[in-house]
Amino acid sequence: MTYTKNMLGALLVMSITTLGHAQNSKDVPQRIKRTKNTEVVNISSDRKALTAEDLWKLGRVSGERLTPDGKNLIYGVAQYSFETNAAERNLFVVPIKGGNPTPLTTEAGSETILEINSQGEIIYLYKGDLWKMQADGAQKTKLTDTEGKLSDVKLSPDKKHILYSKSVLVNAVHSPDKYQDLPKSDVYVYDDLAFRHWDSFNDGRFTHPFVASYADGKLGEGIDLLEGKPYYSPQAPFGGAEDFAWSPDSKAILYVAKKKAGKEYALSTNTDIYHYDLASGQVSNLTEGMNGYDTHPSFSPVGNRLAWLSMKTDGYEADKNDIILKDDGDKIRLNLTAHWDETVNAFTWSRDGKKIYFTAPVKGTVQLFEVQVPNKLTTKGLPKITQISEGEFDITGIVGEYDGGLVVTSTRLTRAAEVYRYDFKSRELSAITTVNDDAYAHIAETPVKGRFTKATDGQDLFSWVVYPPDFDPTKKYPTLLYCQGGPQSAVTQFYSLRWNLQLIASQGYIVIAPNRRGMPGWGVKWNEDISGDWGGQPIRDYLSAIDDLSTESYVDTARLGAVGASYGGYSVFMLAGVHEGRFKSFISHCGLFNMTSWYGTTEELFFANKDLGGPYWDSANEQTYTAFNPIKHIEKWDAPIMVIQGGKDFRVPIGQGLEAFQAAQLRGIKSRLVYLPEENHWVLSGHNAQVWQREFFRWLAETL
Structure with missing residues (x-):
């Protein structure tokens, strides 16, 4: 459903986009000027x-980090191989003001930079151990040799300790752990909820934070900060090192955890940030009384202040995300963005x-913002929030600050991610990396245009419209309505490896x-x-959007289709029953079809309770399970439909897709089931993704 916080990293690999023509990455994306439905310019190619x-x-x-002098960028490039059906990622360094990149790593396996020390040496994680190399990639040296990765x-900060995560057996719920004399058995026994999550069953093991002494490449015995409790830190299933932080004096550790289990875990989003004192072992909750998600703790460069992201409401995973500020040793927690009518994606000091930079969705894009950090924390006169970038692009990440600007990653609907300089004075992006320039030089442009429509309640409804190469407004084209998932995730200038509008x-x-x-970007309401x-x-x-676009002479209204995944897949199932003859074809990927059985089988019940209102046995939620339930409109289905379903999708379990396909078949409707037994809510295998694309376009060719 909605993918927020740590899920975003994984989503950027599988689903993100941009806008405008497919320019060379050295070109500066133009600032957005929104006009009412201007003509599309045909660009032949x-x-x-x-x-x-x-x-x-x-x-x-992906941008890794800047060197301490702010002059060079270290970045990663993953290249997918059809032969191995896997991606290989390596690191490069390049001057941010321009120059040729230098390879830092060429070994098989991915490297993650931990820090660049005062001598300019790069400390990195590789195959579960710490390594060191020179600034040019030379003299690679293995620093640790651990039994477990x-x-x-x-x-x-003082280099005397290491904070890391490790999986720990807490509950014997899997039969080989429960009955050790039956090692070949494969049975799970549960007495509570939270027995599965995302794409795996709970095997009784939980990821915990550990701290160990470190000296001369030797690790001391690790201390489990959660003491064998049934809690996850980092958060499951997408949390990572961003859930950990060291205090600047190296005397304390911060970690994020939802200290709940069973039904409480499935019903709550209340993560907290915990402070662990290294000397005493004492733990305190820094976010006590803050009932939603509290994540991404980050100390200021000076070290006297802590900032983090916070949602207010327990059980609401798509709540407004705010930046909270706290002085060291002070109990005051100041919400820097409380007065601002949008939601924060990510931030950096x-x-x-003296400032915090952050990214946030705004009007169909994701842009840069800044907020001044007050000298004294007070709720009076909250600081002004300023949008500092504007353009037909997304800012997908902030790598670091240099003299005069920020280094960021950016996408457009027609351009995959590259790393750019954002200049504070010119307010323009300039490419640092040009990894995919040669590829795009041979790819036809697909024009993109913003369009406003009046919704049925009189509100302005914005859409991105993507046109075929060599678009000719005198011709007619089959047209697809793209339905976004989430449901509270934005349609911006994203670039996806699957739902790629280009x-x-x-x-x-x-x-x-x-x-x-x-969708975020148009106000909290x-x-x-x-x-x-x-x-x-x-x-x-x-x-409203498809009806408005259908007034254009170049839209072939006899060949309209609707496609989407997750809530977008639900939307396709709903539209199939209420479209009144508009659409000639549908494609639903991992869509919710029967809200009653979905509530009974999904895993994150906090989401279902918030967005559906609660369980089907509560009469107060009748509309959700009747008028808003696709299964109740099946008698009106009258157009071909393809159903795609992942076998390991526990967010929208397999029964949803099977029920929809079986209903279509029994009603005599042309239908097709594309079943991916080893995929979850996404499609992560490259070969499977190719099959997905081929079936997607084969279906459209048959039905439109």
């Missing part, structure tokens, strides 16, 4: 249309500790992607309005 194979051959660029490592348009389709009710109203205004928004 003799370059070839993007294919699924091309998409997976692109380098996947180290994960989520954070070195203490300025080098002098790829879909490249096959000759117009794609419209509305910012319907429930707009984002919240979808909860409890899944089949109401958001579905009307989708119909």
